[in-house]
């Protein structure tokens with residue numbers, strides 16, 4: 119089994135990205151030149167003493183709702199004034215073109231944040247190191263074709279209550295939540311899977327390391343991996359992710 123829904127229209131997305139990001143006050147840039155790549159990202163500086171928000175999508179190529187939700191979020195301009203933003207909309211364009219979770223050559227890029235075996239994730243790491251920022255919150259947009267509803271991985275420092283439940287409450291009327299007691303081998307509480315930086319070992323992820331964990335180890339104390347159910351139609355998944363992004367933006 120695999121995702122059989124529509125792929126992301128990469129050409130259409132790429133055409134829209136620059137005007138939409140620019141319209142939201144972000145500067146459009148690329149990263150990866152050292153690796154022979156040209157991958158898009160965009161950023162906007164915060165006002166003095168205001169925090170940075172980190173957003174990413176498209177690391178799994180069969181999850182088109184993430185990039186589209188990021189685009190829609192920037193288009194509707196609901197970013198709070200003064201908040202700084204770094205946005206990576208397409209971390210795996212080759213996978214998105216092929217409509218496959220994995221990169222055709224380098225496998226699951228979201229398990230490469232320890233070995234850095236792929237040029238894409240090495241380039242992402244180098245870009246983050248060059249930016250040298252700390253993020254108040256981070257959201258990684260994903261989808262799960264096996265899930266009956268929306269769910270959230272909350273990776274939050276020091277056991278402080280995170281936004282996961284608020285995200286799920288906002289999303290539930292749109293696409294329902296996954297109430298399975300175990301999701302992806304992790305105990306889940308009505309759609310919420312919680313962990314703390316420093317507690318997940320590479321063995322727990324088959325020896326790999328996910329973007330959210332990399333962010334959690336020093337760059338950001340408050341990371342949300344949000345998963346929309348791929349079985350729902352694409353507009354519903356985009357709207358669900360948009361609702362999640364609005365909750366996070368509202369808490370910045």
Ligand SMILES: [Zn+2]
Pocket residue numbers: 178181259260261
């Ligand atoms: Zn994913």
